[in-house]
Structures are given as structure tokens and as C-alpha cells.
Amino acid sequence: MSNIFPNPESDGPSGGWGSLKSIARIFGDTRPPAGVLEALARQNKPGGVMCVSCAWPKPANYHPFEFCENGAKATLSDLTSARCTPDFWCRHTVAELREWKDYDLEQTGRLTHPLRYDAGTDRYVEVSWKEAFESIGKTLRTLPRESVVFYSSGHAGLEASYLYALLARTYGNNNLPQSSNMCHETTSVGLKKVIGSPVGTIVWEDLEKADAFFFFGQNPGSNSPRFLHPLQEAKKRGAKIVTFNPVVEQGLVSFVNPQSPMDMLTGHETQISDEYLQVRAGGDIAAILGLCKVVIEADDAAVRSGHARVLDVAFIENHTVGLDSFVDLVRSTTWDKIEQESGLTEAAIRRAGEIYIQSERVIGVYGMGLTQHSQGSLNVAMVVNLLLLRGNIGREGAGCCPVRGHSNVQGQRTVGIAEKTKLIPMDKLKALFDFDPPTEDGTTIVDAVKGLLAGQIKAFICLGGNLLRAVPDQNAMEQSWAAQDLTVVVSTKLNRSHLFPGKTAFILPCLSRFERDEQATGPQAVSTEDSFSHISGSLGKRQPASEHLKSELAIVAEIAKAAVPPNPRLRWDDWTADYSIVRDLIEKTYPEDFKQYNQRLFQPGGFYRGNPAHERVWKTDTNMAMFTTPEQLNALAFEDAPGRYRLITMRSNDQFNTTIYGYSDRFRGIEGTRDVVLMSDEDIRTAGLREGQVVTLVGDFDDGVRRELRGLKVTAHNLPSGTIGAYYPEANVLVAIDHHDEQSKTPASKAVPVRIEV
Template sequence: MADTIKNPESEGPAGGWGSVKSVARIYGGTQPPAAVIEELARQNKPGGFMCVSCAWPKPVNYHPFEFCENGAKATLSDLTSARCTPDFWNDHTVSELLGWKDYDLEKTGRLTHPLRYDAGTDRYVEVTWDEAFDKIGATLRGLPKESVVFYSSGHAGLEASYLYALLARVYGNNNLPQSSNMCHETTSVGLNKVIGSPVGTVVWDDLEKADAFFFFGQNPGSNSPRFLHPLQEAKKRGARIVTFNPVIEQGLVSFVNPQSPFDMLTGHETPISDQYLQVRAGGDIAAILGLCKVVIEADDAAVASGSQRVLDVDFIDKHTTGFDSFIAMVRETPWSDIERESGLTEADLRKAGEIYIGAERVIGVYGMGLTQHSQGALNVGMVVNLLMLCGNIGREGAGCCPVRGHSNVQGQRTVGIAEKAKLIPMDKLKQFFDFDPPTEDGTTIVDAVKGLMAGKIKAFISLGGNLVRAVPEQKEMERAWADQELTVIVSTKLNRSHLFPGKDAYILPCLSRLEIDEQATGNQSVTTEDSFSHISGSIGKRPPASRHLKSELAIVAGIAKAALEASSKLKWDEWTGDYSLVRDLIEFTYPKDFKDFNARMFEPGGFYRGNGAHERIWHTPEKKAVFTTPKQLNALDFEDADGRFRLITMRSNDQFNTTIYGYSDRFRGIEGTRDVLLMSASDIEAAGLKKGQVVKLVSDFGDGVRRELGGLVVTPHNLPKGTIGAYYPEANVLNAIDHHDELSKTPASKAIPVRIEA
């Protein structure tokens, strides 16, 4: 039962005073308390600002404080009083900063001026906006169109994102990879293949009606803590929760609600998971197959006895295809194979299967623990298989719930930041803007990195992000990035990508979402899309960190004006002066999703842009949802071997993506360092190692390339046999660029083959 599940590494439950203390520790360098309290009170509410952290939905009936520990840290980070002015470079060179940690760069504070790299002094120097735009534009005009990449993180709002995609296509390519390429592109490809929708099918009301939640490779405690509120309410009404994860994540063990005076005063914990199954890294396909086997066997027994069917045969007959092939494979697969590949026992899987069968309405939740595998799309297909057996998709209280990790990563794809030409209404772009959009597909992140290493990519424009740090092949990427003709990064703070400037390199500082964005028609609002396909408006109220900052939209427009031929149809100045005009363009381009966009943007909870699969309308070639017959029982592209481990790259409690807020990972009991190798005690003993020993990890991908990460301290941790862990992004250096999901090319960061060198 849930109250018997323990996490020996954690200092205590998710939430509670631990969360308050963690936020307070980060708070030290921010603005005065009044500003902090005012902004936190506005966070994720109508007429307020949308969190720059994760993409968790905003409820209609919001709490007094509608933010979590991670969201508070992101807000405090933006509100810091620290400033990285041009004077910073009087005392530091780029070469010197290569020895700094990610955390040290973060602590330099908000960037205040546009900067250009000066190779003669190895420093960034102040440059005017006009000079920066003119030189960037001139360089872009002289480069082959296919050699330029327009990358974006999930930070920029829908308005800037739409214009950014337009900039790239008018420039002449579809080279619009995005941060989802590295995390949830597997969802966009995998889900679309089986249900005809690239995003999850649930909405907020479904959370309140579900009888059971099945979690796969997702960690709400650190990645989406506001999810813990509806989970707590679900537990109160008797819902069951089953978790599959190699790592014991505290948020799915127990939770103390920081917004409950009773919980905070008494320390009352809500147990979350009824069953917590530590599946082997890459073993989810076998585990889910085992669940399906339990369901099929129960249905066979029901048929034999003449009792009520367990399968939703009406749903399967009317709405699905591929069922017979899948069921034949389930029946033929022996339990011994399932146990071997999943690392779980038949008894535990039968217990979990019984919970699934006993629930009328089930939601399947997953995160990057499923998507970042060589067979990540197959993982996603297996979750859908399980849900479809009992009709748990496209009805109230049930469905598929991928949890996105960046505030507008889903929305940017919705408004056109995509490398696949077929996803874009090119005819409308041609009609409205009077140009011939490119028809060839652009580059993914994987192909962009390969292009960089081969010298084919000559320029990278980055609308946010820390790409050099976030991708595989870090060492080779650092060299290749600096060999480019042009690098442009739109940022709020320094990060490691800035330390590998191209031959012509610029850092363009932007406003945060909390700050006033004053344009010709006044303070501007922006919009974002959450994981449940709801659109919400966001408006800043804080004075900008510097009068020299520009908004992301204004920066995009400035580059566009300098790089593109003038056209009466491309009204960059007008769009910059009034963002509502851009929202009109979005509505024209995507009328079904954005009807009455400007009028609806501040609706409580956001307005729903719709999802066919939510209504059991399947936009697949078959016009039905598709059962997937797995071709293998694990999500790997390598075999087990003596001395080979499956490495999971992990995030700490004190980070957001590549941003490191501190060195406290209280849920794993790790303080003051990130240089650790997490292993089970039995693996440590079997490998002839000792606790505290310093070791090196070496890639065992089999391509002959030496990739290594040293200085790691062996640290006992509760992990399955053969599964080890180290922190992201440091461990990215071990991942090969060709180690990615077969369909989406998402890097396979959750099971990297490595060996340990003492």
C-alpha cells in the first residue's frame, strides 16, 4: 500500500516546509520582498503572468498562490537584483569563464546590453541594437539559405514564435528545430501515429474524475509540482495511483500541501502511489505488455464464465485497428520474457493490472522517462495500447497525459515552429504574405548537430535556450559551434553556449515575461499554450532589468528587417507596436484553433483550442486509433553485456532544464555537488567499487568514439540492477548523436550504454 512506500534518500515528502526552505534559499539575491510577493500572487492567474517554468495547466478555480517550488525559483531567478553589465567583461575573458560552473554563470544575473564578441580581447563588448541587427542581417544575406538554423527554446510566447517561423520561411528554409526535439518530439510523432493527435488528450476536468492514474517515467515532485494538488485530491476521493519509474521520485511517494494550513502545521503527508514499480531503464514496453496480458487473461476468464467483459469491445470494434495482431503478440509472450526485460515480477505486474481493471476511468501519464529512448515512440504506443483496451481514451476522466517540461514548448509548434513542411499551412502564408514558402523539410536538432560537425551549418539563431549544453556530443558540439560564421543567442542570462562564440557572435538580451513590454500601443500581452492545449494570456508588470532590453518579438522583428527584403506585406514595425495584430495573423493562419483569439486570451484557465482524439475523432490515415504491435520488449538499440550499464541522465531538485539554481537535491540526499554517480549497493559491490570512490564513465555505444565524464563520486542509491544515474546536462557528453528515437530523433538520454573506469 501507499503508506509503506519509502524513499530512503529523501529528507522528507514533496512540498511542505522543505519546499518553502528551498525557495527561501534561492530568494536571497532577489528584489525587495514586496515585489516578490506581488509577482508570486499574479503567477498563473487571469490578468497575471504565465510561469516561465513548466507547461502545467492553469485551473479555472485557482488557489491564492498558483505556483510551485520550481515556478517560484524561476520567478525569483528573473527578479534577481544581480546584473551582468558590459563592465563584467572588463574583469573576465571568455576563456576564463570556460572554467566556471553552470551555476556560477547563472549567478552573474540579468544581462543588460546587447553584446558582440571581440576575438582580439576574448571578451564580449557592448554594441547598439542597430549595429547588431545590421551586421546580423548582412551576414545572413550572404550565407546559403540551407546553412542557417533558426532554433527556439520553449520560452518565447506565441506571438514572437509565429513571427520567428515566418522570418525563417521568408528567409528561405524550414530549419526550425525546437527544444521539443530533445524531449517530447517523440510524443508529437508517436501519439500522432496512433491517435492522430500530436498532444495529450486530457483536460483539467478529467483529472477530477479519474479513478486511477498510471505514471510512466514522470516526476511531478521536481518537474511539475503543481500536479501534486490534483493528485492529492484524487487520493482523497479514493483514486488509485500506480507508478513505473527506475528511480524512487519523492513526489510520487508522499506530499505535504504547502497551501494547506493543516498539512503544514501537522506535517500530515498524503501518500501518493499505491504501488511503485522500479522498472529497468528501457523496460517499460515489457512492463506495459505485462499489464495488457493481465487484462486479456481477465477478459478471457470473463468470456469463459459468461460474465461482463473486461475489454471495451464496442470501443475497440468501432474506434480501433490493429487489435488482433497486438493481442496475438500479448498472448504469445511468456511471463519469463516480460520479467526479464522489465525487471519486475509477474506478481507485481498482476497486482498493478488488477488496479487497472478495477478502475472505470484511467489516465496514463508519462514524461521523458518514456520519450527519450531509442524506441520512445514504441513506449508511447504501448501506453495508448493499455488505455484503449478498456476504452480509456476520448472520454471523461480518462486519456493520455504527456507532461511537457517548458512553458510554451507545445504552443510554439502549434503556431508554426516546425521543421516538417507538411505541418504548416503554406498556402495561407503565401496568400497573406505574398512569398513562396520553402517546401523542403528543414533540419531536426540531431541533423543540425551533424550538420554543424560536418561544417554544413554556417549560422545558428537561437531564440532562447542553451543548446550547446543541452545536446549530445557536447565536446564536438563546442568545437563545431565556434566554427560557425554567425551565432546569435537571445537570452536573459549568461549560459555556457555563450562561451563558444562563432566568428561573428552576438548575445541579445531580452525582457522576461514578468516585465513591462512597452511598445507603440502600450504594455503588450503575450500568450502561451499549456500541456492540455489551453491558451492563456500573460502580461508583465515589473520594470525591466535594464532600459536596453528588448522583447523577444521586437528582437525577431529587428533581425527580420535587417535580413529580408522589404515588403508591404511584412509589417514588422506595426506588429512590434501592437501584438494583437500578430494574434490576428495567428487566427487567420489557424482559424480552428484560435477563433476570437484576442477576445478570449484572458479567460480563466485559458481557452481550449480543441483536440480531435479527445472527442474520439482520429486524424490518422486509417481514421481510427491504432494498436501498436511491439517489435521488441525493450526501448533500447543495444544489447546487455558484461560491464555495460544503462545510464539515466537526471535533473536535481535545484535546476530547471540546463539552469542550475543551486546544489541541493534534497529528494536524493545529495548536497553541495553534482559530480556523483548513483548506483545500487549491489551493483557497486559487483563492480568491485566502493562508496565515495572517484570514477569515470565512458560511452559504450560501439561507434569507436571515446566519450568520457570523470570526477564522479560513487554514491549508493535505490536503483534497479544495471541502471545507474548521473546529472543532466553534465552527462550529455556521454551520449552519441546517433543514439536517438527511431522515429522522432529525440536523443535517447534515459538509457545511455556506458562502462565504469575506476
């Protein structure tokens, strides 16, 4: 299906008054203190604070208001006036709170004191920082080193992240899984294999020069709304936008720019997508192969007629390997097979393919709709195949653009939070800190969950995040999580991960990025890396929510002092006192990426750490960019069967990752609830259901385990037949831990086999 305008479920375009109303509602819910507008005004600007939401880049030439709807919600949430004090636990037990919704936990507000779980009363109680660190260190020193996991979300800055990785390695393992294990690890593994770079290849200037954008499984309207500004500018100059997505996402249909007085007064909408193709969940490989078929057929015709080639022959000959095998497969694959696997018509794919051919410079954009599949790495490789055919990597206005979902999820990998030892300059760590780093690879999230279920993992230290809510097999995970000897979660707010405490358990409250971080040498700045590999500094100025909060870096350093043997090279106190010393260490460890780190910290737009593939330097096994010949035309690890659906786990407009801000998904027309299953009218009729009927989704993964999600209302939605949707993280209970990408082990949450029970 193509050219779907407007989205029938939406109550209006992305941006516009709907965005401002949504921000106003969150403003009323959070009741932030005076000064929040000043914080928003400084957001994503030099000397200000980089957004704690997504990792979309910060332009050097910024707007007066350089924040989006979801960025504003994240800021208001951080700066809420609500407080979750120790008194809260006098009124509520942990068992009681397990019945609360994620939204209700979020509304309790900022944590104010370090807390220890008291099993006798089933409550958390206030504890001193000294007692907390001593207890954590004592337990860690007694545990087998391989049984402890150091997890991090994408929130903590580069400085704290570098020390966190150092903590794990000086403790004795590389068990450093990170939130990218559950979203874009497929990018890190897939792109690295075929172009030699684990991250996207474009920079901001490429957005301004592209002739076309091809979107695959990415939703800028909810997940990276500031992307809509360069897309609107691209449309004004005549660029084309083609979208492949099972769901009609309003941000890729139409946009009213909230920063344009004329747009706001007139309601003028910019149509974003020129072609919108609703591919089946898991059908992107076939769809992209169809695009490639259009290109290759056009090139074959050009050769026969003696016209200019459609393929970039010089680029292919000088920079790539593997074309012949791929072309043979493309030529031999029939359109009937492509239509069957993609759910798209040949005519629709041909229209999109002609746009690709006619566009000199193309950017391929993708998100978790591509990465979270059993063949997610192959999905990524197929995007690269398409771009390589016409030389659309490593030149102006073209390239590969994975859009990361958390503010520093990419940067944490850059500075050493990685379980794979080959990614870490261990020799430099040994020279800098005079210790022998562990040589065995650490655990991924999938392996850590399996270790928990098997009783092999004894402790989890979590630097941010809501891991227990984000992982597959939640029910089994919750039981195993509570059986650990130690659980430690560094947090700003209460979440479900706190409600299954280990035998010894602590909640350690930390500063928000917006808050003043005063250390011995004065106020401290932290830095993050965006999706375009640019590093930017943040300097918080707001009054901390509590005098008892510590920074993430200070907490990491104190745990290290308690758990790691003394070493004169490990200057944890000095590093806490002055974060610039940590940045010097990062520069010494990664000199090519962080040259003159401290001097460039507040450079407008951030400083670029570089990307070899951007320069057409291919650090692959062949030293060339590699075409990939797919062995299957869908991204699934299961067959279709009667009564089996492909479930997409989805995020609403009113959430960020596992954080739920409210119950308004205005782009999909769903208000007041998250307990829905979205289905096409055709699927509702065929299944003998009726809209509004309450059903149960049951996992259909072939491992003998019953997984179910009850109480969902059947809701008609514009989806391809056989593809249904439900909200993340609630639907994670249906995802088996063994259902993941083959290469990266990223959970395959965008095509989960399920059945419907009445």
C-alpha cells in the first residue's frame, strides 16, 4: 500500500498545536519549579544541557527552541516538583507497588535518599551513603567475579561511563552489557561487518544536501521529532521521502512546524512521505531486494541500449566486493516471491525504486523496526546493499543513518562499555592503570538473562535504566532477579526494576543532567555522543532535587573504592573532584576520537570524532565495503501458520523507552489506555472477533513455555494483514529470550509469533 494521506487514526499532523497541548499537559502533571523554561531554552545548545531523551544531533546553527515534544516531556519529568522520599515507604510495601502501573510509579517523583531494602517489613528504608557503599563492596568482594554484571542504560555521560567500564575490568570481568543490546546492537554488529563502522556514516551537512531519504522502520514523529525540521527543509527544496513501515506513523505523513508562526497560524501541513509502503512485519528484506531489482533491471537496460549506467560502476569496482553473487540472486528472484514476502505490490516497489534511481544522493534511515528481528543484521546489510549500488555511502548528501534511541547509548560503547574484548584497547588500559584487564569476553543481556534464570548470575549493578521491565521473558526474569545476592540500581525515579529486590538491595538516587553537579573543584560538566558521532558537553544549573543526591560518576567511584583493591593509579577521589581529568584519560585511551577533548567540549554542534566509512575507508575483513547475498527473503525465525500473527511491540506518543508519561497516543487515536491489541479490519473479521472485545495474546514461540498478556481490547488499526501491534514494555512478556537476532542477540521484538485467545 502506498500514498496513505492522511493517517485515518490520527487526530492531526505531527508537531503543531497537538504537540504544544501535550507538553502543556505534562507541565501540569509534573508542576516543575520556577526556572524550567530557562532549562528548556538552554537545551541542546552550546554551554547548555543535551537532551536526556533521544540521541538526535544538535545543529551548530540552532533554533530559538531546540527541543521537541518528547524532549520537553523528558525535561519536565526530570524537573518535576514531586518527591519520592523515605516517608513514601511508610505507606507502601514493595508487594503492593508491584500492582501499580508504570505511569503511577513515574508520578511518585524524584528519589531523594539512598535506600536499602528491608525484607522484614517489605519496604525500602533510608540508609547512609557510607553504609550503602560498604555493604555493596563487602558483597561484591565475596562473589565469583564472573557472576556479577555491570549494566548501563544510555543515560550516563561519557565520563561516568568510562569509569564504570574501568570499575568492571578492575573488578575482574567484562560483563558490561548495555541498553543497545536490546535495540541497536544489530547496527553495531551488522554495519561493522559490511562497512567496517559500527555506527551511521552521515553528518548534519549531509541532511541538507540529500536528494532523497529512504526510511525503514523508524518513527521520527514520536522517537526523534527534531528530525522533522530537516525533513521539512528537504521537502521545500524538492527532495523525495520514501517510507517502508508496517504502521502509518504520523511523523512521516504530515508535519506542522511549531517554530513557524505562519504554519501554526494557518495550520499549513508539510506532506512528508512521497511514497508510504506498508511492508509486512519482517518483510523488509524482500522489499529492499525489490528496490535493488528495479535498479539492476534499469542498469541492464542501460547496458543494452548503450546509455549511461545506473550502477555506480567506478565506486563498486574500487570500493566493494560481492556484487556478482548478489546480482545473480536479485535477477533470479521473481516478483511474485517479492510480493508474497513483502506484502507489497510490484507497482508500489517500482515507484519507490524509480525515486531511488532518479536521486543522485540518498540517505538510508532506519530504526528498531529493522534491527529487532531474528534476521535484523541481514536487514541492515540489505539497506547497505541498496546504498552501495549507486555509491551512496561516503559522499556528500548520502549515507547510512541509524537513529539511536537514548541520549548517550552510542557514546557509552565508544568509551569502553562493551562485553567484547576485541573492541577495547586493553594494552592502553594496562599501561594507564597498571593492572591486567580480564581477557575473556563478557556477557550480553540475552546471556545475562539466561545466567539469571540458571542461577549463575549473583549480582546486577545497574547504572540507570529499568532493565527488569525492558527485557524479554519478564515474568521469569522477575523471579530470578529477586534471587540474586545483590541488586543495585542507580536511578532518578522509582520503576519496576526496584520492586524485585535481591537478598541485599539498594536504590542509589543520582543527579539529573539538568542539575548542578558541584564537586571539590567546582561545578562539573558531562558529555554525550549523538547518532552522528558528535560529542557535546552539558552543564547543569538547576537546584538538585535533594541535598542527598550524588552524581553518577561519584556513585561509580565510591562503588569502585569499596569493591576494587587499592591501586595508586586508580585515583577515584581525584576523578570525582575534577571530571576534566577523566576526559584527559579518555583522550589518552582513544586519542583518534577525542583529540583536544576538554578544549572542544562546548563546540557548537559538538565535535566530530570521525568515522572511517564516512571517508570511504572500510575497516572490514576485506578492506572493502561488502555486498551481502541473503539466504532468505524475510527476517523471521518462524513460519506463518493458521492463527499465528506477527506481533510488533510499539511505543506510544506518550512514552520514552519504558517511561510512561501518560495515556494519550494521539497519533494512533488511542486515549486513556494502553491495554489494546491493534489489528486490521480484515484480521478482526477473519478471526471472528469484534472491535472492543477483550482477548489474551499468547506467545507462539516453540519452546514449550506459556507466555500470555491478558485484558487487551481489540482495536481496529491500519496494519497489513497478519501484522498486529501491542505496547512495549507491557508486551515484553510475550517475547522469548531465545527469540533474537542471530548475530547480535538483539531481542526480535518487531515480529513476535503470537496467537489470540478469547
